[in-house]
Amino acid sequence: MRLDIQGLRGIAVLLVVFYHAGLGLKAGYLGVDIFFVISGYLITGLICRSLDEDRFSFSDFYWRRAKRLLPAAFVTFLVTSVFASAILTQLELRSYISQLLGALTFTANFVLAQQAGYFDTAATLKPLLHTWSLAVEEQYYLLAPFILWVTPPRLRRPVVIAVILTCLALCMLFARSKPSFAFYLLPARAWELALGALLALSPLPRLPTLARSVAGTSAVLVLIMVPALSIDPVHPRTDAVIVCLATAVVIATQPPILSRGILANGLARVGDISYALYLVHWPVFAFAHSIYFSEPPLLLRLSLLAAVFPLAMALYRWVENPIRHSCLRPSPPVLAGSFTLIAAALAIPLSYLALASQQRDWSEIRRPNTGFDPICDQRVLSKIPACQNSPTPAIAVWGDSFAMHLIPGLAADDRGLGIIQMTRSSCPPILEPFSQQDTGRNERGDSCESFNRAVLERIVADENLQYVVLASASNFDRIGSTVHSLQAAGKRVVYVAPPPFTAIDYSICVERLLDNRLTLGSSRDCSFSEQEYLRKQQSTLEQLRSTSDQHDFSVISLSEAFCADGRCKTNDGVTSFYRDFAHLSVDGSIYAARKLNLISTILQSAR
Numbered sequence: 365m366r367l368d369i370q371g372l373r374g375i376a377v378l379l380v381v382f383y384h385a386g387l388g389l390k391a392g393y394l395g396v397d398i399f400f401v402i403s404g405y406l407i408t409g410l411i412c413r414s415l416d417e418d419r420f421s422f423s424d425f426y427w428r429r430a431k432r433l434l435p436a437a438f439v440t441f442l443v444t445s446v447f448a449s450a451i452l453t454q455l456e457l458r459s460y461i462s463q464l465l466g467a468l469t470f471t472a473n474f475v476l477a478q479q480a481g482y483f484d485t486a487a488t489l490k491p492l493l494h495t496w497s498l499a500v501e502e503q504y505y506l507l508a509p510f511i512l513w514v515t516p517p518r519l520r521r522p523v524v525i526a527v528i529l530t531c532l533a534l535c536m537l538f539a540r541s542k543p544s545f546a547f548y549l550l551p552a553r554a555w556e557l558a559l560g561a562l563l564a565l566s567p568l569p570r571l572p573t574l575a576r577s578v579a580g581t582s583a584v585l586v587l588i589m590v591p592a593l594s595i596d597p598v599h600p601r602t603d604a605v606i607v608c609l610a611t612a613v614v615i616a617t618q619p620p621i622l623s624r625g626i627l628a629n630g631l632a633r634v635g636d637i638s639y640a641l642y643l644v645h646w647p648v649f650a651f652a653h654s655i656y657f658s659e660p661p662l663l664l665r666l667s668l669l670a671a672v673f674p675l676a677m678a679l680y681r682w683v684e685n686p687i688r689h690s691c692l693r694p695s696p697p698v699l700a701g702s703f704t705l706i707a708a709a710l711a712i713p714l715s716y717l718a719l720a721s722q723q724r725d726w727s728e729i730r731r732p733n734t735g736f737d738p739i740c741d742q743r744v745l746s747k748i749p750a751c752q753n754s755p756t757p758a759i760a761v762w763g764d765s766f767a768m769h770l771i772p773g774l775a776a777d778d779r780g781l782g783i784i785q786m787t788r789s790s791c792p793p794i795l796e797p798f799s800q801q802d803t804g805r806n807e808r809g810d811s812c813e814s815f816n817r818a819v820l821e822r823i824v825a826d827e828n829l830q831y832v833v834l835a836s837a838s839n840f841d842r843i844g845s846t847v848h849s850l851q852a853a854g855k856r857v858v859y860v861a862p863p864p865f866t867a868i869d870y871s872i873c874v875e876r877l878l879d880n881r882l883t884l885g886s887s888r889d890c891s892f893s894e895q896e897y898l899r900k901q902q903s904t905l906e907q908l909r910s911t912s913d914q915h916d917f918s919v920i921s922l923s924e925a926f927c928a929d930g931r932c933k934t935n936d937g938v939t940s941f942y943r944d945f946a947h948l949s950v951d952g953s954i955y956a957a958r959k960l961n962l963i964s965t966i967l968q969s970a971r
């Protein structure tokens with residue numbers, strides 16, 4: 365193996381590991397892009413040489429890939445499953461099992477792209493998050509031999525160039541509008557692997573020694589500076605193009621800085637263990653994020669950074685390297701051993717989850733609180749019986765997900781008045797035109813504006829609806845026209861402010877607390893400072909107060925239900941009041957409504 369390519373691998377894995385350790389690299393994730401170009405170059409060259417010499421075998425190719433990649437991965441997955449069962453919460457463990465299934469079936473990138481939703485587990489708490497890039501490479505390994513096998517040698521470069529241009533266009537097109545697609549999936553990433561493939565299919569330029577040295581060294585500097593500076597807030601886009609081109613230049617020029625000397629040898633040694641280091645480092649950091657509720661302190665991160673290197677060296681020395689260079693062939697004992705590792709890696713978290721959920725099912729406690737029914741998170745306003753608890757409701761609840769989470773509490777004791785839910789995620793109840801910034805994630809059909817106008821028309825036309833409860837997470841300064849339109853139609857309006865929150869998901873803390881999971885970096889009872897809440901939400905609260913004074917409507921604060929003596933509680937010792945960082949759980953909604961006598965407060969405060 366060329367020393368400079370091993371050095372490139374060393375640079376790539378160090379960028380990723382330092383980035384995940386939180387040591388100031390703004391875009392260390394670009395190390396993955398370096399890996400893609402290297403893999404495309406090496407694998408394409410290997411396949412084409414074998415094809416040209418008429419000695420290529422699909423079975424040999426895939427077996428060599430399996431020996432190279434799977435043993436270290438399976439051992440890592442097994443050990444990770446043991447620690448995941450001991451450390452993760454139930455919801456995190458459910459997510460982990462999905463990640464594990466994806467990693468075992470080479471579809472981790474699809475799984476993680478689907479998990480990148482509004483209500484999903486935070487990325488820092490996913491121990492197998494990093495396997496998405498391995499899945500992309502494995503999918504390339506599955507496809508590349510067939511494509512190169514059926515392509516005549518003279519057409520290989522044109523085909524690869526077409527792949528580069530097509531997939532790069534997809535990447536650029538969707539990097540902002542569909543970031544999960546652009547980041548995780550092969551069609552938007554294949555251009556990086558194909559760039560390496562093009563390099564393998566092209567004769568390397570014969571440059572003067574000085575020119576080759578200058579170009580190669582400059583490219584190495586680019587590989588270090590671009591991840592350190594983060595030149596493009598959207599990834600993969602400009603930054604990925606620059607890094608991939610710089611990687612190609614390094615491979616083409618074989619610069620002395622990576623080909624000889626102490627630095628080159630040191631980076632090459634890291635490159636030797638780069639696969640093992642990539643495998644083991646992220647589960648270690650992810651578990652630290654799970655245990656240490658807030659950001660792990662610098663000293664802990666440095667300690668973990670120091671620990672992952674000997675772990676990687678052990679995995680490389682005792683698993684990856686011996687099996688890779690062994691004479692093992694597919695056989696019943698080999699297959700049985702592999703399936704045993706896979707079965708154990710799956711059985712451990714599944715068994716624990718089955719036992720733990722019998723005691724307290726957190727998937728139910730922390731499920732998205734969509735009100736009466738998930739169907740009530742509507743794209744287009746419709747008459748849905750499941751979204752009201754009376755044929756002639758007197759109270760309409762209108763807003764986004766912060767209106768949805770009020771429904772269980774209001775419906776638990778509505779005094780026979782009846783409630784109808786008129787809600788849509790990420791759509792505050794405003795009548796003014798929406799911008800892309802307003803709708804945010806909500807790209808699900810008809811605009812929020814048309815939805816809200818339909819709600820207004822329905823409320824105005826229904827004589828039974830006397831009270832309107834408005835609620836949202838934002839846009840308080842634009843609520844005035846909605847209030848005036850409702851009051852002009854003879855409706856009495858009240859606004860319910862969001863519950864106290866600090867942008868930290870205390871429902872995780874509560875689950876860890878009540879399930880006796882080791883947790884550091886939070887209060888013993890998972891409460892938070894009321895002063896911190898007021899400080900972080902000061903501008904929002906002032907905006908809401910000013911708007912209510914200006915447009916003459918009352919605001920009900922939920923903080924009185926949760927905050928006392930300077931602390932805001934998030935649980936009652938039995939269940940969590942929150943289902944994520946800010947939304948109330950069903951239990952939290954019912955608790956707040958009873959604590960504040962919310963229906964009576966609404967009837968008295970509405971104007």
